[in-house]
Amino acid sequence: MAEEREIAEAMISEIHKKITDAFDVFDHEYNKTVDVREIGTIIRSLGCCPSEGELHDILAEIEDEEPTGYINFDRFLPTMTKVLMERRYRPIPEDVLLQAFEVLDQEKKGYLMPEQLTKFMSEEGEPFTQEEMEEMLSAAVDPDKNVILYKDYVTMMAVEAP
Amino acid sequence: MGCGSSTTTVDYSLKKSERAMKAAILIQRWYRRYTAHLEVRRRCTWTIFQSIEYSGEQDQIKVRTLQKMELKGMMFEKEINEEMELEKYYDFENIHLSEGYKGPHLCFPLTASHAAALVEAFRHKQHLHARYVLQLLLETWKLLKLMPNINRVSTCYNKEITVCGDLKICPSWHNGLPSVEKPYIFNGDYVDRGKDSIEILMILFAFLLVYPNQVHLNRGNHEDYIVNLRYGFTKEVMQKYKVHGKKILRLLQIVFSWLPLATIIDQKILIIHGGISRSTDLDVIATIDRHKYVSAVKQPKRRKTTRQGQRQPGECCCGINRNDSSPVPSTYRSGSDSRPLNSISKGVRLSVDKELERCRKQVGLSDDTRVSLLLSESDTEQYEASELENAEWKQVVDILWSDPVNQEGCIPNVVRGGGCYFGPDVTKEVLEKHNFQLLIRSHECKQDGYEFCHNRKVLTIFSASNYYEEGSNRGAYVRMGPDLIPHFVQYQSSKTTRKLTMRQRVSRVERSAIRDLREQLFAHRCDLLRAFEQCDKTKKGKISLNDWANTVESVMQLGLPWRILRSQLVPNTTDGHIDYQAWFEHLAIEQPIKETPQSSSLLETLYRNRSNLETIFRLIDSDSSGLISFEEFRQTWKLLSSHLNTEISDQAISDLARSIDFNKDGNIDINEFMEAFRLVDRNPS
Numbered sequence: 010m011a012e013e014r015e016i017a018e019a020m021i022s023e024i025h026k027k028i029t030d031a032f033d034v035f036d037h038e039y040n041k042t043v044d045v046r047e048i049g050t051i052i053r054s055l056g057c058c059p060s061e062g063e064l065h066d067i068l069a070e071i072e073d074e075e076p077t078g079y080i081n082f083d084r085f086l087p088t089m090t091k092v093l094m095e096r097r098y099r100p101i102p103e104d105v106l107l108q109a110f111e112v113l114d115q116e117k118k119g120y121l122m123p124e125q126l127t128k129f130m131s132e133e134g135e136p137f138t139q140e141e142m143e144e145m146l147s148a149a150v151d152p153d154k155n156v157i158l159y160k161d162y163v164t165m166m167a168v169e170a171p
Numbered sequence: 172m173g174c175g176s177s178t179t180t181v182d183y184s185l186k187k188s189e190r191a192m193k194a195a196i197l198i199q200r201w202y203r204r205y206t207a208h209l210e211v212r213r214r215c216t217w218t219i220f221q222s223i224e225y226s227g228e229q230d231q232i233k234v235r236t237l238q239k240m241e242l243k244g245m246m247f248e249k250e251i252n253e254e255m256e257l258e259k260y261y262d263f264e265n266i267h268l269s270e271g272y273k274g275p276h277l278c279f280p281l282t283a284s285h286a287a288a289l290v291e292a293f294r295h296k297q298h299l300h301a302r303y304v305l306q307l308l309l310e311t312w313k314l315l316k317l318m319p320n321i322n323r324v325s326t327c328y329n330k331e332i333t334v335c336g337d338l339k340i341c342p343s344w345h346n347g348l349p350s351v352e353k354p355y356i357f358n359g360d361y362v363d364r365g366k367d368s369i370e371i372l373m374i375l376f377a378f379l380l381v382y383p384n385q386v387h388l389n390r391g392n393h394e395d396y397i398v399n400l401r402y403g404f405t406k407e408v409m410q411k412y413k414v415h416g417k418k419i420l421r422l423l424q425i426v427f428s429w430l431p432l433a434t435i436i437d438q439k440i441l442i443i444h445g446g447i448s449r450s451t452d453l454d455v456i457a458t459i460d461r462h463k464y465v466s467a468v469k470q471p472k473r474r475k476t477t478r479q480g481q482r483q484p485g486e487c488c489c490g491i492n493r494n495d496s497s498p499v500p501s502t503y504r505s506g507s508d509s510r511p512l513n514s515i516s517k518g519v520r521l522s523v524d525k526e527l528e529r530c531r532k533q534v535g536l537s538d539d540t541r542v543s544l545l546l547s548e549s550d551t552e553q554y555e556a557s558e559l560e561n562a563e564w565k566q567v568v569d570i571l572w573s574d575p576v577n578q579e580g581c582i583p584n585v586v587r588g589g590g591c592y593f594g595p596d597v598t599k600e601v602l603e604k605h606n607f608q609l610l611i612r613s614h615e616c617k618q619d620g621y622e623f624c625h626n627r628k629v630l631t632i633f634s635a636s637n638y639y640e641e642g643s644n645r646g647a648y649v650r651m652g653p654d655l656i657p658h659f660v661q662y663q664s665s666k667t668t669r670k671l672t673m674r675q676r677v678s679r680v681e682r683s684a685i686r687d688l689r690e691q692l693f694a695h696r697c698d699l700l701r702a703f704e705q706c707d708k709t710k711k712g713k714i715s716l717n718d719w720a721n722t723v724e725s726v727m728q729l730g731l732p733w734r735i736l737r738s739q740l741v742p743n744t745t746d747g748h749i750d751y752q753a754w755f756e757h758l759a760i761e762q763p764i765k766e767t768p769q770s771s772s773l774l775e776t777l778y779r780n781r782s783n784l785e786t787i788f789r790l791i792d793s794d795s796s797g798l799i800s801f802e803e804f805r806q807t808w809k810l811l812s813s814h815l816n817t818e819i820s821d822q823a824i825s826d827l828a829r830s831i832d833f834n835k836d837g838n839i840d841i842n843e844f845m846e847a848f849r850l851v852d853r854n855p856s
Contacts, residue, residue, distance in 0.1 A: 023717045030720075030732040034214050038577040053207030054735070060200045101201050109194035134195030137202075145202060166205055 021090065028089050031055050032082055041082040045072065048080055052089065057098035061135040067092070103163055110159035120156040215735055266302040266415065277303045277377075279310055286377040287348060293370045301415035304373065308422045311376040314383060315429035320461050321453060322387045322434040326653040330354055332436060335634040335648045336444070336613025337391070338371055346648060346660065349378045349386045356434050358613045358632065359391020359444030359571070363402035365635070369411060372423075390430035390461075391444040392571040392589075392614065396420065397468045428462040432570055435607075439655060442611045446573030446629075447601050448591040449581040451566065459563045467568045468589065574615060575629050595625040602628060611649070620647025620661045636663045685739050691727065692740070693758050698726045703751045713748040804839050 031051050035043040043051065048071075049064050059067065071084045092098065101109075113129050114121050123146055130137045130145065137145070148166075149157045275292035277285055277299075289299070326332060333346055336358035349355045357375060362368035379386045392398060399405045399420075408423070409416040433456065434442040441453075572590025579594035591597075598610060610629045616638045622631045636646030647661045692699065702722045707714050714722070719741070720733040733740075741749055742757060805824055 019717075023715075026717060026720070027734050030734045031211070034211060034732050034735065040578075049203070050207040050210050053204045054211040058200050058204045060196055061203075100204065101197060106197065106201055109197040112190050112194035113198075129191065129195050130199065133192050135199050137199065141202070141206070144206070 021094070024090055024093050025086065027055065028086055028093070029082075032085060036082075042079040043082075043085075045076070045078055045080050048085075051085075052092070052098075055089065055093065056100065057092060058100040059098040063098060106163050107160060110163065114159070119160070120154075120158050122156060123150050126157055211735060215732060266300075266305070268300055268302060272300055274298045274300055275303075277307060279306065281307075281310075281377055281380045283350065283381050286374070286381050289377050290344065290348065290374055293367065293374065298411065299370070299373055301412050301419060304369070304412070304419055305415070305422060307373060307376055307380075308419070308426050310380055312422070312426050312429060314380060315426065315431070316462075318429075318431050319457065320432050320459065321457050322389075322431050323438070324354070324356065324387060324434055324436050326437055326651070326655070331650045331652045332356060333648055333650050334358060334442060334611055334632055336360070336611075336632040337616070337635050337638075338375075345662065346650075349382055351382065351385060354382075354385040354387075356387045356436075356442055357389065358434075358442055358611070359389045359430075360393045360613060361388075361391070362404040363393045363399060364638070366407065368404045368407055369419075376426075387434045388430055389434055389442060389444055390427065390432055390571065392467060394427040394430055395466045395468060395571075396424040396427070397466045424465055425462070428465045430461075432456060432461055432567065436651070437653075437655060439607055440609045440611060440651075441602070441605070441607045443570045444612060445571045445590055445614045446569070446575055446593055446612055447597060447610065448565075448569040448573055448593055449597050449600065450562075451569055451601050453605055455563065456566050456570070459566065461567070463560075464564060464567045467564075467571050572614075575612075575624050575631075577624065595628070598625045598628050608655070616644055617647075618644050620645040621649065621659055630657065685736075688731075688736070689740065689758055691729070692723070693755075695726055696755055696758075699723065700751070700755065702726050707751075712752050713745075713750050716744065716747055716749060719749050719751070799839055801839060 031054050032041075032043060034054075035047045035051055037043075045068065048068060049059075049061075052059060052064065052067065067088060071080055071088050073081075073084075110121070111117070113125065126149070127142055127146070131139075131142055149159075149162045151158055151161075274297045275289055277289070292299070324332065330352065332354045334356045337360040338357065347353050355378075361371050361375060365371070375386070375388060379388060393402065393404070396405070405420060408420055412419055432443065433453070436442065568589050569591055572584060572587050573593055574584055574587070574590070575598065576592045576594055578592075579596040581591050581593050581597045584590045584592050602608070602610060608628075611632060612629065613632055613634075615631055615633065616635070617631055617633045620633055620636065623629065624631070630649070632647060632649050633644075634646045634648050636644060638644055638646075645661045645663045647659050649657045649659050651657050699722070702725065703714055703719075704710075706718045706722055716734070716737065720737065723733050724731070740758075741754055743750070743753070805821070
């Protein structure tokens, strides 16, 4: 029993350290606070894949009653620990992602036109900013054929599990 | 193909658009996660480069505590004081142009077209003859001598002034060449790092001579012969100028020491290379003899010296008393562990005189006067610095080496080893004292080429793009008219980077950083292994990821986020554990010589101290021939090994010498040697 608890404690300690490391990367003033706009990046860098809406929910939990534009580590740590322990916002498996692209590719051509993808990403769901759209296109569009071969794209962008 | 507007059945269309929306959210979620990941990688890469660069600067200053270098530096100062001899000494008139010299010709007094022609010539990769280099440097020196320590500039003629900092890499002049209509202020650090440093200097000095009222040059911390020894400028000059290189370098040191320290625009904007400290006082700075401080790295000797010129234990050359064991507050350093001052430099804390005594006994100093000049402790003419000189010296060092931080206060800059970290309160105080509205400085590379801090009272401007690696950062310069409102121009000099995606750019820069980091880790292999073994209670050769990260940080002390970097550095893990022996093998590179038990500590010392080694070699090579004798080679190793407390046997040194193809009859070519040990990536990724 004690051993199990030891293992659990070790696991929590490891999670805490991971969160601390990720937080510190964005703590520019070394005072255990980060700009609230970086929270999404930090959470995602820890392996979670929340939607913008889910991010807002998390923020609501950790922000001060009177938002200062900064998030304190003390409030971030417990919430984030829970998120990681409960394995919330798991990343999307490659095959599910592929299916998502296939939904957009209604004609089942195996590729998407840049205009199609742009329309989807900028108008549907939680729309991209122009910058995000341009960045995505710059990597996704096959320069010779001027289409998005989404199967290749998804494979290329596979992110290593942290 | 937006939401299908088919109207066959309401349900179907709803379902379809709902599916499309869900698909879109999925993709967006996934993509945002991806870019976040990329962003973190980018930041880590940045931190890696900075850590390694700054710890290199610190190393540089540590090595300086070896007394022999100080002596050499002092000899040099005496020469400098004999100015009348200089022109005779440099005697460029007797340097004849070789037949078939196709490079640019200069005649004095220089005109604007000469200067422009020089720019063109360098663009076409031409080489300026040593004769002209020396002549140009002499004329520059004569001009600089007339200038005050602080240049005062005004925008009253409706001109826009352009300020650049840290040029280092050849500028493309898309802002236009300096002219009467286009005044420039160059904020230091013209050399080291790039391959065309001497050419940059020639151009800057040429324009200074042509437009002395419109071109203003501040001194940077790299306008310093000791820093140049380490960071490559000395090597560049020797390679390009061979026979005349030594003369050129000596004249350069004089010219550097005469560079003004600061520039003020309209009595409102202060421009200096590094930063300030609480004690910065421009009135004091205005009165000092700036040329006395040939190298800001070398502190004038303190008054209380013993008979033999031994320095008090614990002091080191930057005025930071390393015996002070109070830890640097963790808030000043990245990483969650505070780094006590006294753990940073174990070697430095040994009393220098004790070191030297041991060295000399071990090396068995011969009567060779050249060597003994370097290592001798006795010094018939002591240079005793007064309190005033030390205070002046500190003013200079602070200006050239300090960095702004967000924490209030003013503490020693332990990362660089000189100058201070100054906070917004110091900025406020100093600016108010002098009635300034803005401080412009350089000294630190910025991702976007420029950055404000301290409530927009401090502006860092960095003009060398792609400083660390292709795609690493943009460069910027700032233009201001009489309204003194800064306008920025950013650029990234490369035709190819524009076509690279962010992912490719990050990857490329990151690969470079990871490679450098791997080298550092490899260099500390023995310490790491020892630490891992201590941690590995079960002695199975494996440790947990957590322990790995903690151990690596405690050994390397770089303040890096190891857990985030782990996937880049450790390819294989089995259920949360790392096989550390296998990891070292993976880290290993193609080694030019076979590693034996005897040679392994030598190799490690070599990799870890490659820069220091090179610095010492070049100092020993007093005739700057690029060659040192085998005996000097051996003595250097002995000196280094005792200074670092490692054992290196004679046998190992001989083996090392034999294994490299020395083809210069008993002499060792420094460059060949250093090249042979450049680490090669066994697994280019």
